[in-house]
Amino acid sequence: MIFSLTLDTEISGKFKQSFPILFLSLIVGVIVFSNYVPGTWLTGWDNLHPELETGDDVFMLHSLKKEIESRIMWLESEDAVVSTAPSSSLSSFLRQRKRWISKWNAYSDKVTILTGIVTFAATMVQLYVSVCVFFNISFIWTFISVLIIKSAVDLLILQNTTARYGKKHLLYWFIPAQLIYPFYVMAVILYSLNPMPDKAD
Secondary structure (H helix, E strand, O other): OHHHHHHHHHHHHHHHHHHHHHHHHHHHHHHHHHHOOOHHHHOOOOHHOOOOOHHHHHHHHHHHHHHOOOOOOOOOOOHOOOOOOOOOOHHHHHHHHHHHOHHOOOOHHHHHHHHHHHHHHHHHHHHHHHHHHHHHHHHHHHHHHHHHHHHHHHHHHHHHHHHHHOOHHHHHHHHHOOOOOOOOHHHHHHHHOOOOOOOOO
């Protein structure tokens, strides 16, 4: 009898502890079921470019953007932040960038294409004047002007982002990174032209 009462008490206690989770799960299930439209999960599947090694998340967003009355919004919440492990070596880092750059010719979103063209052009101009000033100091003011114009746009974005996530100390690296960036971009482009298949990470 005592064993039975003890067992009942334990079961009752565990049920009370689990009840909030079960109740929330039920509410979520009802909300999901009530908003589910048959066939929705198939939307955009044919635009994911499975032949590419990367980019399905970007292609999915582009596909959803084409849908009538669709809206893509930014969720400003620390609970939505996802962390990923960095590349373990320089070769792994370059292979990752090569995979990312390999999807450029599959883009169909006009805003993304225009943004890419403008960014690439600005980076190549910065690279050009950086090389010119190395050989001819008279290009110094052109170099400074280009650096200021490009950095102003980047700084506006990075100031907001670093402040939002409490990483403003990283802005100490802003100027050195701006000087190195065009050479980094060119190195990635040259590496991506390598026809040899990459080893799996």
